[in-house]
Amino acid sequence: MSKPVPHFVVTANRLSDGLVLYAGPGPSWVPSFDRAEMTADGGRRDELLAWAKGDVLHACGAYVVDVGVEENGEPKLSQRERLRAAGPSMVLQRLHLTPPELAARTASAPLERG
Amino acid sequence: MALIRRRPRSEGPVRSTDFELIEHDWFAHAEFEGELREGPVVVPLVRLLQDRAELENRPDLGVRVPSDTRLEALTPFVGWLARVEIEFPKFTDGRGYSLGRRLRDQAGFTGELCAVGDVLRDQALYLHRSGFDVLAIPAYKRAEDTLRAFDEMSVQYQAAHDQTLPLYKRASR
Amino acid sequence: MYQYDEFDQRIVDERAAQFRDQVRRRMRGELTEDEFKPLRLQNGLYLQLHAYMLRIAVPYGLLSSAQVRKLAHIARTYDRGYGHFTTRQNIQFNWPKLEDVPAILEELASVQMHSIQTSGNCVRNVTSDPFAGAALDELEDPRPYCEILRQFSTFHPEFSHLPRKFKIAVTGASHDRAAIAVHDIGLRIVRVDGALGTEFWVGGGQGRTPLLAEKIRDFVPMRDLLSYTEAVLRIYNEHGRRDNKHKARIKVLVKEIGVPEFRRRVDEEFARIKDEPGLVLEERELDRVRAFFLPLPYDATATGDLAALGLHKDRTLARWVKNNVLPHRRPGYAIVQLSLKAPELPPGDVTHAQMDAIADLSDRYAMGMVVVTHRQNLVLRDVKIADLAELHTELTALGLATPNVGRASDVIACPGLDYCDLANARSIPLAMAVQERLRPIEEEHELGDLFINISGCINACGHHHVGNIGILGIDKQGEEFYQVMLGGSHTEDAALGKVLGKALTGTEVVDGVERLVTRYLELRHDEEETFLAAFRRVGNDPFKEALYGAHSTTASV
DSSP states (O other), X not given: OOOOEEEEEEEEEETTTOOEEEEETTTEEESSGGGSOXXXXXXXXXXXXXXXXXXXXXXXXXXEEEEEEOTTSOEEOOHHHHHHHHOHHHHHHHHOOOHHHHHHHHHHSOOOOO | OEEEEEOSOOSSOOOGGXXXXXXXXSSEEOOSSSOOOSSOEEEEHHHHHHTHHHHTTOTTEEEEEOTTOOHXXXXXXXXXXXXXXXXXXXXXXXXXHHHHHIIIIITOOOSEEEEEESOOGGGHHHHHHTTOOEXXXXXXXXXXXXXXXXXXXOOOOSOOSSOSSOHHHHSOO | OOOOOHHHHHHHHHHHHHHHHHXXXXXXXSSOHHHHHHHHHTTTEEEOSSSEEEEEBOGGGEEEHHHXXXXXXXXXXHSSSEEEEOTTSOEEESOXXXXXXXXXXXXXXXXTOBOTXXXXXXBOOOEEOTTTTTOTTBSSOOXXXXXXXXXXXXXXXXXXXXXXXXXEEXXXXXXXXXXXXXXXXXXXXXXXXXXXXXXXXXXXXXXXXXXXXXXXXXXXXXXXXXXXXXXXXXXXXXXXXXXXXXXXXXXXXXXXXXXXXXXXXXXXXXXXXXXXXXXXXXXXXXXXXXXXXXXXXXXXXXXXXXXXXXXXXSHHHHHHHHHHEEEOSSXXXXXXXXXXXXXXXXXXXXXXXXXXXXXXXXXXXXXXXXXXXXXXXXXXXXXXXXXXXXXXXXXXXXXXXXXXXXXXXXXXXXXXXXXXXXXXXXXXXXXXXXXXXXXXXXXXXXXXXXXXXXXXXXXXXXXXXXXSEEEEEEEETTEEEEEEEEOOBOSTTOBOOEEOSSOBOHHHHHHHHHHXXXXXXXXXXSTTSOHHHHHHHHOHHHHHHHHHGGXXXXXXX
C-alpha cells in the first residue's frame, strides 16, 4: 500500500464576505475545491501562493493546503479542509432550520407524555 | 521617514492641528561606537551606560532604548537627557507605553519622548496619551495619513499622561 | 440599566466612523491585510472558516428590549437570520459581509451598543452574575462596578497592546455565578467593617494551561478599585511574557514569579498611584453609575407561591418552573431562564423571529430587559409569579421553554470547527448528539445539576475545564478526536476537570457520555447527590471504567 503523493492547492477567503476560494485555472479564483488547480510541483505551488497573496483586492488569508492523492486519484484532506470545501450551505443545512421550519417543528412537537 | 511632533500645548483633547510633520530628524543617530559629532545625537542605551562618564550632561543627547527597558536604568539620566527614543519592534509589543508613562509621570522626564519602530497610525493617539510627543513614521506618506488619527476619537474616558483627570472629573456627566 | 450620555454616544459613533474609513481603505487596497487585520480585530471582526464573524459586546450580559430588537433586525438584514450567544455573555453573528459591517456598527451605536474590545490583546467584556439585581443571595449589585471598569478600560492608551487578552469578572453574591476563579482578574464585592470593597483575585484562566485565580488582596476599598486594577495591568503589561503566545496570559506570570512576588510588585505600584486624582474613584461617580441600577418599580402587591407552582397539576408547567425558574429577592417575582438548548437549534443560537418575540415578552413580562448567561442561555429577570403560566405558554410556542437549564441536556458548546478558524474539531454536532441521547434519560430520571461543556480546541471557549463533564476536541493527523475530563466546577468551589484517558471519536463520546450518566445514576446515594458530588465521593475509577471498560479495544488510538 503506497503512501499518498503530496499535492498542493492554494486557498484563501473572499475579501468581501469570507467565502472559501481556491486558486484555479488562469490563475483565477474558483469557489469549489473540484476546480482548484492541484499541483505536485513546489515551484508552481509558490507561484500560485504569490499570485493569491498579491490579489489583495479580492482575497485575504491565502495559504497552501496539503492534499495527499491516493493511487486511485482520491484526494485526502484534513477534516478542517473537508469542512471548508463543503462550504457554508452544509453548515446551514445541517445545523439550522429556517424560521418557518422551526415554527412548524415547535408547534407540533409533543412536549411530554402523559 | 518622517516625524510627527506635537507643538507645545496645554492639557486637553488633541487635534491633528496640534502636530507638525517634519521630514528630517534634527537628531543624528550614532552607533555603538565611533566618533560622536557635534549637535543633537541619539546613542543606544548600551553606549550611554558604557560611556556614561564622558557623555554625562552633554547637551542635546538622546538615548534609544529597547522595549523591555526598566525605568531604573534611565532614572540617573532623566534630569538632563534631551530625548528618549523607545523602540516598538512590533506594534503588538506594548511595553513602551508603560515605560513612556513612567518616564513622564514617575521620573518627571521633560525632554522629547519619541516612539520608533513599528509605529502605525492606529497607535498614534495611544502614544500621545502615554506621553510621547514625537512619533517616527517609516514613510512620509504614511505620516500625513497618521495625523488624521488625532481627529478620529474626541472623547477619552480615563486619565493618562495627557489628561490627568478621568472624564467625569473633567466634564459634567 | 446604564444610559449613554453624549460622551458615551460620541465614542461609539466615532468608532463606527473610524471603522468605516478603515474598511474603505482596505477595499481600495490602501491598507494591506496585515495592516487591516489588527484594526478589524479591535472591532471584534474575525475571519473564520467560511465567513467573517462579528462579536458584539453585551456589557455584563445586560440587554434592553430595544437592543434585542435591533439585534433581530441585524440578523435579518445583514446576516442569515440568527445570532449566537457566547460563554462571555456576548453575541456573535456568523455571516456579515465586510462592506456591511460599518452599517452594522452604526445600527448598534443607535441603540448604545458596539463591538469595541471584543477581540485583541486588551481588556475584554467585563462579565458578571446574570441574576445581578435580583438574586436572593446578592450582597451588592455588581453591575455599576462592571460599568465603571468598562469605561476605565475602553481605549485605555497604555493597555491596548497587552501580552494577551484580559478578562475581568465581578460577583456581588455569596454564590459565584460569574466564575471569577477562571478570570484574569476576578472581583468579589464585600463589606468589611461597613466599608464596601472587593476581594481581588488574579491569574485564573482556561485554555492551554488552566489555572484557578489566586487571592492577591482580601480587601481593596472601592475608592481604590481603578488604581489597584491599573497597578495589576501595568505590572502585567511590563512583565507578562511576550515570547510565546501560549504563555502570555497573566496566570503564567503569577505562576512563574509566585504570588508573594507578584503581590509585592503590584502593591509597590499601587502605593505610588493610589492617590492620583486620575484614579481615585470618587463617591460622585459611584453614585452617578449606581443611579442607573436602582431597584426597579416593582409591584408591591405582587404575590405568588413559586414552590406550589412547581407542583402544579400541569406537569409540563411544573417541570419548567422547577428547572428553569428561580426565586427572586422581591416577593411575588421570579427569575425566568430561557433555555437556548432546544433540539432544533445549535446550543446558544436564536433566530431573528425568536429575538423579536423575546423583546416583546421582555416588555410585557420582564420590565424590558434580557440578560445573557455564561451557559449560552437567556434570562428574563423580573417576572411576576402570577404571570408565569402565561409566559410559559408563550415561550413554549417559541421553542424557548425546554426545561433543562443547568441539566444534562443544557450542553455548552463553542462554535467549533463548523465555524471557527482556530478549532481542531466540530463541537455543535457533538453537542446536539449528546443532547439527543440524554433527553430520554432526563425525562425518566431527575438527574439534577449536571454541567456538560464542549470546546473544539484548547482555547476553551466552551469552558470545558470547568464542566462536570468536559469534552475537548483535538486533531490527530487531520481527524477529529475528543478528550473527556471529569470533575470541573465553575462556581465558588471552582475546580478544573481531569482527563479520564485516551481520546475517542465523536460517536464513542456520545455513547460514553450516556454510560457516564448511567453509572452516576447507579452509584449516587439519592437524588440529592449531584453528579459532581458523586464524582468527588467515589473518584475517577468507576467513571473511567464506565467510559472505557466495555470498549477497551476501540478506545485505543
